[in-house]
Structure formats: C-alpha cells, structure tokens
Amino acid sequence: MTAPPAVPLPLFALRPQWHVHFHDDDSCVAFHPHSGDILALTPGAGVVLRILRDGPASIAELAERLHTLDTTLRTDDCLTHCQHIVDELLASTRLIERPDSHEAR
Amino acid sequence: MKLAELSPAALAGRLHDGLILHTPPFSFRLRSPLAHLHQALRLAYADYSIAADGAYDFDLHIAPVSGPRRWLRPLIRIEVDGARPFEVLPSAHAFPLLEWAMNWCVTSTAHHYTLCHSAVLAHRDRAVLLPAPPGSGKSTLCAALALSGWRLLSDELALIAPTSLAIHPCVRPVSLKNASIAIIRERFPAARLTPEVFDTIKGTVAHLAPPALALDHAHVPARPTWVILPQYRQGATTTLQPLVRAEATAELARNCFNLVGIGTLAFDTLAGLCDTAQCYRLEYASLDEAIALFGQLATA
Structure with missing residues (x-):
C-alpha cells in the first residue's frame, strides 16, 4: 500500500478562510467562500462529502482541490490522508460556532 | 382581477x-x-x-x-x-x-434571500424542503403532496430569509417531466395541467396549476421543520432514514443558487436551518406510501 503523502504544513495557509459550523449531532460542515467548496464531516465516517461547483466529488478530487497535487492516492490511503486534512482544517479555520462538546477537537 | x-x-x-x-x-x-x-x-x-x-x-x-x-x-x-x-x-x-x-x-x-433549488411544501406553518437534483422524483412528489392537502410554496425555489430562516412562498406552476405527467394525471384526474410540450431540453414537459390552498396563502411564510432528500427508485421499499445535519447542510448548499454570491450569509442560513429542522433521506417507489409517510410526519 502506498503510504499517505505527508500533508504539507502550509496546506491551509493557502486557503485560510474556511468557515465551519458545528451541528448539535456532532457533525460539522465547512465552507470556503471563494471557491464555494463545502465539506460535510460526520462523526463516524470521519470524512467526506461534497465539493461544489465542479462536478462529482471524490476523495482524490478533494485532495487535489486542497492543493496536494503531486500525489497518487488510493482509496484507503485517501481516507487516512483526508482525516489529516480535516484535522488541519479544523485546527486552522476561523470558527463561527464551537459548542463546548467540541472543545476536544 | x-x-x-x-x-x-x-x-x-x-x-x-x-x-x-x-x-x-x-x-x-x-x-x-x-x-x-x-x-x-x-x-x-x-x-x-x-x-x-x-x-x-x-x-x-x-x-x-x-x-x-x-x-x-x-x-x-x-x-x-x-x-x-x-x-x-x-x-x-x-x-x-x-x-x-x-x-x-x-x-x-433575489439575493436578499438564500435561494435553493428545492421544492417546498407546508403543513400549517411547518415547511418541508425537498432539495434534489433532476431525476430524483422531486417534482412528482411535490405535485402529489400539493394535491393531497399539503400547501405548495414552490416546486423549484426555496426563498429563505437569512435572519429569521422563514421560508417565503413563490407559488408557481409545478413543472412535470416525462413519465411523471401521466402519473399525476392518472392519480389526480381533476388536476389542471398545461398541454404537453415535447422534445424540450428536459424531455416532455407539462405544468400543473397550483391548488387553491397554495394561492390563498401565497403571502404566508412557513418555518423550516423538515429537510428531506427524496430519491425515486423503481421497486424500492419506502424508507425514511435520518440524515446527519452536516450532510443535509451540504446538500442544501449544493442546491443553493447564490452560495458563492452571498457567501457566508447563505452558508450560515443553510447551516442554521439544518440546526432547527429534522433531516432525512427518503427513498420511495410508491407515491401512496410516500404521501402516507408525509402524513405521519405532519401528525407526529
């Protein structure tokens, strides 16, 4: 299995304006206002979701849209990789709502 | 007049x-x-x-x-x-x-609203949004519900007020395509439809005139109560599965006309709406079963 690519540290520095909303069922949704991209994150599955505006969503496309362009990703790797991406996203974004139950994130 | x-x-x-x-x-x-x-x-x-x-x-x-x-x-x-x-x-x-x-x-x-491609109906003042892409059976279900006692707010456009989250009606004829025209004609023979127009970019199209209940309340907003993602699938058992709120928000955002145009205001509106609404995914093959299920939701 190909190892997941390292997540470049400045990944989200390139797109620092993710806007995140936490729902009361522990899911959250992130919006990038300039591109229109939307990420819906569910507590069990960890990842995934929708990318708007440019056709069907896929993990590979998600990774690509998040500027990890020079990688060859397989599905299993992608899930792990995208979890990293999501963690980075949540760590670096400006939160518009963050209930106490989510402080551990 | x-x-x-x-x-x-x-x-x-x-x-x-x-x-x-x-x-x-x-x-x-x-x-x-x-x-x-x-x-x-x-x-x-x-x-x-x-x-x-x-x-x-x-x-x-x-x-x-x-x-x-x-x-x-x-x-x-x-x-x-x-x-x-x-x-x-x-x-x-x-x-x-x-x-x-x-x-x-x-x-x-109309960017003073957050605009979503969604059918909207209401039971009293409680609105159900049915966001869905073409081919999902949205309009057929919308027409059937509108002809079964639900109040039609729109077949195509959810006009959501950003602050109050109220859904404002935009009552217009329901666009029926292809097989759904005969389905609605047969099940609701008194329904008033325009003549069929063939070979449009959407196939054969006819429009259903809105029922009187919809027009009588054309100025009355409703509060978002349910978000239901419908999908018609031949032979399917009718099922209504809870949907995590983030997925419902993302689906509304996917169907939002002015998400990029008004940006975070639209996003906040949709996320806030899904905070207050019950969110489900509906799969159905039988209109009767789907209508009955909506009736149960309304009376629950």
Missing part, C-alpha cells in the same frame, strides 16, 4: 400591450403574440392576480424570430428586461421557456 376573468381575446390584447402577472413576492410584465402561450397561461395562471399597469420586477417579451426559416421551423426568442439571456427555441416551447426565464429572473437577482 384574476387572469381567468379575461376572455381569450381580452387576454391576447393585454399580452400585446403588457400584462402584469403577480406571483408573490415577484411581479412580471409579460408580452407575447403567441396564441399557444396564451392558452397555457390561461390554464396555469388562471387564478393569479393581474394588472394592466403598475409596478413590476421583470419585463419579459416572447416573440417569433423573424427570417425565412420561420416558415420551415418557427422559432421564438425571449427578452428579459431587454436582454437576451437564452437561446432561441422552437415556438412550441414558449411556455416552458417562459417558466425557465421567470425562474432565472428570481435566481439571478
């Missing part, structure tokens, strides 16, 4: 000079010499208020394209406030073109 109160000749005269059609919260000034368009308007908008003059939001003019080819294949063009945002189409497509243009007017300008 209602449109149905005009004789065919009087309607033709008004549409020559300019007829203002009130479809709250918007008004359209319509002009066209096309008799088959007049006929469709009489069916679909019979109970709508009209005026000869006064304020309006959009000016629409549908007219034949001149030139020698008009004898072989009559074409029409629509002008919206003097601009020509649409391709010419066969003359027979006049009414669907008018409907598409009216939708376009709203989605391209």
Whole structure:
C-alpha cells in the first residue's frame, strides 16, 4: 500500500478562510467562500462529502482541490490522508460556532 | 382581477400591450403574440392576480424570430428586461421557456434571500424542503403532496430569509417531466395541467396549476421543520432514514443558487436551518406510501 503523502504544513495557509459550523449531532460542515467548496464531516465516517461547483466529488478530487497535487492516492490511503486534512482544517479555520462538546477537537 | 376573468381575446390584447402577472413576492410584465402561450397561461395562471399597469420586477417579451426559416421551423426568442439571456427555441416551447426565464429572473437577482433549488411544501406553518437534483422524483412528489392537502410554496425555489430562516412562498406552476405527467394525471384526474410540450431540453414537459390552498396563502411564510432528500427508485421499499445535519447542510448548499454570491450569509442560513429542522433521506417507489409517510410526519 502506498503510504499517505505527508500533508504539507502550509496546506491551509493557502486557503485560510474556511468557515465551519458545528451541528448539535456532532457533525460539522465547512465552507470556503471563494471557491464555494463545502465539506460535510460526520462523526463516524470521519470524512467526506461534497465539493461544489465542479462536478462529482471524490476523495482524490478533494485532495487535489486542497492543493496536494503531486500525489497518487488510493482509496484507503485517501481516507487516512483526508482525516489529516480535516484535522488541519479544523485546527486552522476561523470558527463561527464551537459548542463546548467540541472543545476536544 | 384574476387572469381567468379575461376572455381569450381580452387576454391576447393585454399580452400585446403588457400584462402584469403577480406571483408573490415577484411581479412580471409579460408580452407575447403567441396564441399557444396564451392558452397555457390561461390554464396555469388562471387564478393569479393581474394588472394592466403598475409596478413590476421583470419585463419579459416572447416573440417569433423573424427570417425565412420561420416558415420551415418557427422559432421564438425571449427578452428579459431587454436582454437576451437564452437561446432561441422552437415556438412550441414558449411556455416552458417562459417558466425557465421567470425562474432565472428570481435566481439571478433575489439575493436578499438564500435561494435553493428545492421544492417546498407546508403543513400549517411547518415547511418541508425537498432539495434534489433532476431525476430524483422531486417534482412528482411535490405535485402529489400539493394535491393531497399539503400547501405548495414552490416546486423549484426555496426563498429563505437569512435572519429569521422563514421560508417565503413563490407559488408557481409545478413543472412535470416525462413519465411523471401521466402519473399525476392518472392519480389526480381533476388536476389542471398545461398541454404537453415535447422534445424540450428536459424531455416532455407539462405544468400543473397550483391548488387553491397554495394561492390563498401565497403571502404566508412557513418555518423550516423538515429537510428531506427524496430519491425515486423503481421497486424500492419506502424508507425514511435520518440524515446527519452536516450532510443535509451540504446538500442544501449544493442546491443553493447564490452560495458563492452571498457567501457566508447563505452558508450560515443553510447551516442554521439544518440546526432547527429534522433531516432525512427518503427513498420511495410508491407515491401512496410516500404521501402516507408525509402524513405521519405532519401528525407526529
């Protein structure tokens, strides 16, 4: 299995304006206002979701849209990789709502 | 004055000079010499208020394209406030073109709302949003519910007020496509539909006139109570599965016309709406079962 690519540290520095909303069922949704991209994150599955505006969503496309362009990703790797991406996203974004139950994130 | 109160000749005269059609919260000034368009308007908008003059939001003019080819294949063009945002189409497509243009007017300008491609119906003041892509059975389900006691707010457009999250009606005819036309005709024989228009970009199209309940409450908003993602699948067992709120928000965002245009305001609106609503994914094959299920939701 190909190892997941390292997540470049400045990944989200390139797109620092993710806007995140936490729902009361522990899911959250992130919006990038300039591109229109939307990420819906569910507590069990960890990842995934929708990318708007440019056709069907896929993990590979998600990774690509998040500027990890020079990688060859397989599905299993992608899930792990995208979890990293999501963690980075949540760590670096400006939160518009963050209930106490989510402080551990 | 209602449109149905005009004789065919009087309607033709008004549409020559300019007829203002009130479809709250918007008004359209319509002009066209096309008799088959007049006929469709009489069916679909019979109970709508009209005026000869006064304020309006959009000016629409549908007219034949001149030139020698008009004898072989009559074409029409629509002008919206003097601009020509649409391709010419066969003359027979006049009414669907008018409907598409009216939708376009709203989605391209009404940014004081968060606008979603979604059917909206209500039980009393509680609204259900049915966001879905074409082919999902949204319009068929919407028409069936509207003809079964639910109040139609819109078949196509959810107008969501950003602060209050109230859903404002935009009551217009329901666009039925292909097999759904016969399904609705057979199940609701008293339903008033426009003549079928064939070979449009969406296939065969007919429009269902809104029931009286919808028009009687055309100014009454409803509060978002359910978000349901419908999917028709032949042979499926009718199931209603809870949906995590983030997925519901993302689906509304996918169907939002002005997400990028008004940005975080639209995002906050949709996320806030999904915080307050119950969110589900519906798969169905039987309209009867789906209608019964909606009845259970309304009375639960």
